[in-house]
Amino acid sequence: MNLTIKFIVAISAIILLSYGFLLFQTSNLQNELVMEQARQQARILYKQILLTRQWVSDHQGLFLVKTAGVAENPYLHESAIRADDGTVFVKRNPAMVTRELSEYAARSGFCWFRITSLEPVNPVNKPDDFERDAMLRFNEGLAELEAITDSPEGRVHRYIAPLLVQESCLTCHAEHGYSVGDIRGALSISVPLAWADKVIKKNNTTIIKYSVFSILAVALALIFLFNKLVARRIDRLSKAMENYPHREYPVSDDQHLLDDEIGRLINGFTDLCDRLDKAQKDLDNTMQQAFYSEKMASLGQLTAGIAHEINNPLGGLLNCVKTMHEEPENLELHKRYIPLLDKGLKRIEHIMRQLLNFGRKAPLTFSKVNVDEIIRECFELLEYRFKDIALNLDLALTENYCIDVEALRQIIVNTALNAIQAMPEGGSLKVSTRRAYARIIITVQDTGIGIEPEIMNRIFDPFFTTKEVGEGTGLGLAVTYSLVQQMGGTVEVESEIGKGSTFIISLPANQRKVKSTGEHIFTPEKGH
Known part of the structure; x- marks a missing residue:
């Protein structure tokens, strides 16, 4: 109603x-x-x-001439008298x-x-x-x-x-x-x-008739005034609230009505929307900077391993070049070393390309990619961290899906680093993917120390961390949670102290293009 x-x-x-x-x-x-x-x-x-x-x-009663309609009173002692002329008078x-x-x-x-x-x-x-x-x-x-x-x-x-x-x-x-x-x-x-x-009945009927007429007249007048002064303006304001911020939301109002309570409410809503737009823009900029900072922090944790990955082939390359300089006439040696040089350079190129892809700062953009292949690339970057950790990849996605590649990389790396840090004495890490109806399910399961129940509801809060000072920014899981939400997904966590934790990431298998905060991005497609 x-x-x-x-x-x-x-x-x-x-x-x-x-x-x-x-x-x-x-x-x-x-x-x-x-x-x-x-x-x-x-x-x-x-x-x-x-x-x-x-x-x-x-006067001792009245005496009337006795006629056919005037009878004597039988209860009186002297009920009649007779005049001298014979006329009979009866007493009353x-x-x-x-x-x-x-x-x-x-x-x-x-x-x-x-x-x-x-x-x-x-x-x-x-x-x-x-x-x-x-x-x-x-x-x-x-x-x-x-x-x-x-x-x-x-x-x-x-x-x-x-x-x-x-x-x-x-x-x-x-x-x-x-x-x-x-x-x-x-x-x-x-x-x-x-x-x-x-x-009284006639008066009541007249009052009822006038009442019905008055009620109808007053009701019509009130309906007109209420629609003009209240309902229509509130309806416009309500639609503007529903449209904000995805579509145009300005609320027009009659100029002479702007000074009443609803007019002030409309002006207040317009001012509020302007402030919210500005605040959202500032928040987006801050969050983008925070996301990029966390990505760079994650990249910093990979530096030592990346240096090792590059130094190994680089040392071999230097030895090959030195030998070739010492024996410039030995064509057989050159023929054998040139493929080795090519292989080492391609290895270094592959590692650097992964670093560049991971560190690239770009808007959220969706494209069809091989999700399992992206996950494998992420764990290649993290390979140096698995000294005492057994990695088990159970990747079962056979199709390409519409995913933001950079967001997926950061989600996998952040989640994997969190799992690795939860296993300082070593353990096992299992990563699996599967399709469940219209969703892609990515599961990251470790055998680490687990998460305390009292802090379970805070692990996705920005800057919340249980690590020592300098070991973490507290943004890793917060950024992961935000990116998953931006892609229309969810993150669930199951944990048991001493036995480990499981992060279950659910993402839509299909996306559609929408406009948000001034950028063209893709969000989940409903009905799939």
Whole structure:
């Protein structure tokens, strides 16, 4: 998942959570407002009904003309009176007025209410569970009670408050044992909330629509800005980092953006690359000088043996020339000595050519050569060092391979000198070559003193040596390791104290040409 997608997902999640929280809070606030409105509406209605009941009670009830829809109240002692003209009037007490007003309110859908009592005179006024619980708690001092219940039409806000006996109420209720201030019953009011729930749902739907639109608009704007100001610039910087140092790596940026954090990072990367290029160039020069110095040090160790190799044929040549001068007329002698002179001179020429090849300073260049033959030439140079050492060459490479000749010479000589120095009392040295799939394996095995385990991981460090001062530079194995790496190879070491060490050098059998540090060299070809 790239940075842009992560950013979009994170921002979208934050916006969704924010709008979700806003929707939740808004819905709760609307619900609280509706509940408060229903509560206040119920309280106002309760007070209005109390005033209406008080007015009816103070006037000893209402008398209405008896008609088909106006029936007598069977629970009143004097439920009707007849006028002199024969008109019948039926009496309406506060309870009857309250019930008839509730029926009007219920038909209008506004709300409904009723009188209830724990000891009802009219069975219709028998309380339900909510009302019974409320009236029991009124006796304990509770002033009012409300609750939200569900109905087929939706939520209903229920409100109930006590009805206290007034002086004017005793006309009817004194016979039931009530006194002024007693709780005669309660007024139960129900306010439907379905209309409010519809409004809340509509508001929530509107908020969701605007939220989705806002999220899309903000997301698109953020994607555009993020791509322009962050993602695209970081992507260019990332590609430049991946390309460094093998391909062009400059990072272009909008001029007006160079002063922000990413702009400063891009400028810093460019400066860092310049410093790294300079440091790499200086390091390459230093390493090349160190490699050449180590090669010359190795060459110095060969000097004594080379002098011996040259002095032997040179002495014979001088004797032949002296004899030929003493007997200038002896053609038979001249005929016999001239081939000997030719052979001795060619021997000296061969030795000097090997020295020149070994000491030549040149860039890493690959060509197809006979690896086994190069190894034999190296051990010919080292032949004088094998006085008490038995050399066993088991060379089994039958083809020519693409190898840097000078690097291979230095690797073999350095490794062989290291093995020889590890056998001061003599021993045996076995050198073998073989092909293993796409690799060339060169093994150098000695029977020397071995390498201490605690220094095994340091033997390839530059200038690390266990020899006495003046006996070694500490660069031999470091140079060997570096050259092997440059050719795409590896070096493994196995050692056992008192039994010897084995250096296993693995090199690619195939190479391809690449450009590195300003020079054309060959590096391992992948896939082989």
